[in-house]
Amino acid sequence: MGLFDFARDLGKKLFTKQEEAADRIKAHIEEDNPGIEGLQVTYEEGKVALAGKAASPEALEKAVLMAGNVEGVGEVDASAVEAPAQTVRVEYYVIQKGDTLSAIAKRFLGDGNAYMEIFEANREVIKDPDLIYPGQKIRIPVEEG
Secondary structure, eight states, rough: OEEEEEETTTBOOOOOSSSHHHHHHHHHHHHTTTEEEEEEEEEEEEEEEEEESSHHHHHHHHHHHHHHTTTTOOEEEEEEOOOOOOSSSSEEOOOOTTTTTTHHHHHHHHGGGHHHHHHHHHHTTTTSOOOOOTTTTTEEEHHHH
């Protein structure tokens, strides 16, 4: 897993000064730690670099999304995180104005009632399935068919 792009001017506001960004982003990820041991975070000019050891591919993906969905972050580099190989197909989606998790589930999973699957896959990024925001990037595990 390498470099991911995010909307730099959108997301959760965690810091006002560049020098506090890395510590605040690290604390944010560790608050709902998706399974990263020895997490290290650096921040420079809108780019976050993560390092550590992920317990699963999902843990790595969630940490990337947690860091990237922060205002002031335009890129996340996770190439220094050790993680097992992903065994399922995962798509990434940027929430658009007017989207609902139900509509996203219908589009990607074929069933609007499967929205809780998307919510569960993004619990660290989406705190309430009824409160999603344009610009948020989420992961969607897609069953091969």
